[in-house]
Amino acid sequence: MAFSLENPALSLPGERGELVHALAEQRELLLITVRGISDGQAAQRTTVSELTLGGIVNHLTQGERVWTQIMVKGDGELPEGMLDVEQYRMVEGDSIAGLLERYAAVARATEEAVAGLPDLDRRAPLPVTPWSPPEPEYWSARRILLHLIRETAQHAGHADIIREALDGANTTAQR
Template sequence: MTREHEELLGLLTEVRSRLLIPVRGLTDAEAAKRTTVSELTLGGLIRHLATGERMWLQVLRNADGSLPDGMLNTAQYSMSETLSHWLSAYEVAAAETDAYVTSLPSLDVEVQLPTTPWSPPEPRFWSARRIVLHLIHETAQHAGHADIIRESLDGANSTAQLGA
């Protein structure tokens, strides 16, 4: 594993852990509760990111532009199972992503992205590096959403939960 692998996966691990702070100590009912006009819930965010990591890993492994299972599912943000189910699924997906990315000799590996209704018509290619950067971006963005949802739910925030 190169230093680049270590640094990018280290940052991804850091943003994943920040995402999980707002769900500490929640019941399933609290994790499924909408606190804003959007459809976002804390459990739904965990489900979305667990599913997203699994899908991006399929894109990376397949490398042929095939559409991953569930990529067109528009109900990704609902919490269809228990919070503990999605936390476990997220942990497994993260470990699988990390193991696969670690196994790559270089992050320069290019893969074809799947064609979706929102894609441009021509085939697009991303490097493994860009996929990891996308996962970092997506996770960090949703960690911010999680903070807002948790604070709206019961006033808790990540700073208070970290003891800062």
């Protein structure tokens, strides 16, 4: 399965374009780890962790969707599904192709949202969660994008380990 996320981010000017491009680069590294795998392989655990390649794609899709919603709405409301533990799994009926289609759609939505922001200094209150500090916390759109870059990079590394344990392939060999 050849799959690549389109990258209209390159047309965004300045810092906004640089951050969205950095996020797109991390997504591309993640996509290397799922090249040519079957649905069964995408759902297979290969380490002591519960994580699977499909589960990581599902989690990053859900995570990017909710963080983009937090960044755009700026209302402090907890986005639907943000605390859903099922986001870390590839559930019955999911296919890797379907997960990748949803990931690509979320990536496009994130890039469109960033393009539409008045500026990256726009601050949004974070939703209240069980681990929230007592005082409300606010993040700029910039910080949310940096969080998405970090989260995607971290999970791309996890995915690389999972893929290498699955069949010996890794992102270094597949570039």
